[in-house]
Amino acid sequence: MSSAYILTLSCPDRPGIVHAVSGFLYERGGNIEEAAQYNDHGTGLFFMRVRFAYGQLAHEELRSQLRPFAEPLKMSWRLHAAAQPMRAVIMVSKEGHCLNDLLFRWKSGLLPLDIRAIVSNHRDFYQLAAGYNVPFHHIPVTAAGKAQAEARQYEIIESEQAELVVLARYMQILSDGMCHRLAGRAINIHHSFLPSFKGAKPYYQAHDRGVKLIGATAHYVTADLDEGPIIEQDVARVDHSKTVEDFTAIGRDTESLVLARAVKWHSEHRVLLNGHRTVIFR
CATH class of the missing domain: 3.40.50.170 (Formyl transferase, N-terminal domain)
Known part of the structure; x- marks a missing residue:
């Protein structure tokens, strides 16, 4: 059984962030269902929202793997279960x-x-x-x-x-x-x-x-x-x-x-x- 999650993030802009995020999810069996991003050239910040289906890891385990991924990118992020009101x-x-x-x-x-x-x-x-x-x-x-x-x-x-x-x-x-x-x-x-x-x-x-x-x-x-x-x-x-x-x-x-x-x-x-x-x- 797969669950849907929503990942929102912001970080200093640099080349390859979309590739890095999609690669992180792909390597763990995630299937992206919806994605949007925005580069604020005035502040130099990058923003992204990704909804993806996932069936390999539990919510907390996925969160624990996101932490070391996000740290070198100086990324602020949140992970939400899409079905949770x-x-x-x-x-x-x-x-x-x-x-x-x-x-x-x-x-x-x-x-x-x-x-x-x-x-x-x-x-x-x-x-x-x-x-x-x-x-x-x-x-x-x-x-x-x-x-x-x-x-x-x-x-x-x-x-x-x-x-x-x-x-x-x-x-x-x-x-x-x-x-x-x-x-x-x-x-x-x-x-x-x-x-x-x-x-x-x-x-x-x-x-x-x-x-x-x-x-x-x-x-x-x-x-x-x-x-x-x-x-x-x-x-x-x-x-x-x-x-x-x-x-x-x-x-x-x-x-x-x-x-x-x-x-x-x-x-x-x-x-x-x-x-x-x-x-x-x-």
């Missing part, structure tokens, strides 16, 4: 459009996730979580109790062994410490009006200014608020005939779609970090 925790506040969309896609088999828990600073969606048989954790957040709330949130994330945390319209700013602990495995979604329309009711502000494009951005969470490496963006065109309610509805649809794409690509190990940017093998 990614363990995820979703955080949400009082706007549930992204949460509802993710749960439906997950239950429909469209996202390779194992959603282990939903965490919220409000109780609004406990019934929605129950309908999908996902544990719901209500953790109120106050200015005085923010550190304790984040400690409890992180305890849940770690106890569920979450590989991904999705901020599905979670309307609290994470502390720098929390951002660092979740580096590279937390995705946020927000409208793309920033920095023009900050604060409450951005779609009302956009409608008042007569904007013609509504957009959304999904990015990795960093201590720099809303400035993490971008994974996906999209826009929808609007005009003078649209009401502020139309703006809001279109914006929510765009946010849901953009977040779903970002979560899908991340959970399929298609996103590699490249400094403050991303390389995405779609």
Whole structure:
């Protein structure tokens, strides 16, 4: 019986890396099913994602052989079992459009996730979580109790062994410490009006200014608020005939779609970090 694996890697660029990787897999009975690579001439880095079928070695034994192979190439790499869904925790506040969309896609088999828990600073969606048989954790957040709330949130994330945390319209700013602990495995979604329309009711502000494009951005969470490496963006065109309610509805649809794409690509190990940017093998 063969198993499918996904190998992602980055290293300083040099001739022969593709040959070396494919040769390594071939010598161990691997059959490449999908491969993509990218040379960043600006940074001198090489990125690659390979999906391959394999039947000779167990996962851990293959990992142990990859280590000495990667070392002389100064290669950062990760090996994933393709059939293993990614363990995820979703955080949400009082706007549930992204949460509802993710749960439906997950239950429909469209996202390779194992959603282990939903965490919220409000109780609004406990019934929605129950309908999908996902544990719901209500953790109120106050200015005085923010550190304790984040400690409890992180305890849940770690106890569920979450590989991904999705901020599905979670309307609290994470502390720098929390951002660092979740580096590279937390995705946020927000409208793309920033920095023009900050604060409450951005779609009302956009409608008042007569904007013609509504957009959304999904990015990795960093201590720099809303400035993490971008994974996906999209826009929808609007005009003078649209009401502020139309703006809001279109914006929510765009946010849901953009977040779903970002979560899908991340959970399929298609996103590699490249400094403050991303390389995405779609």
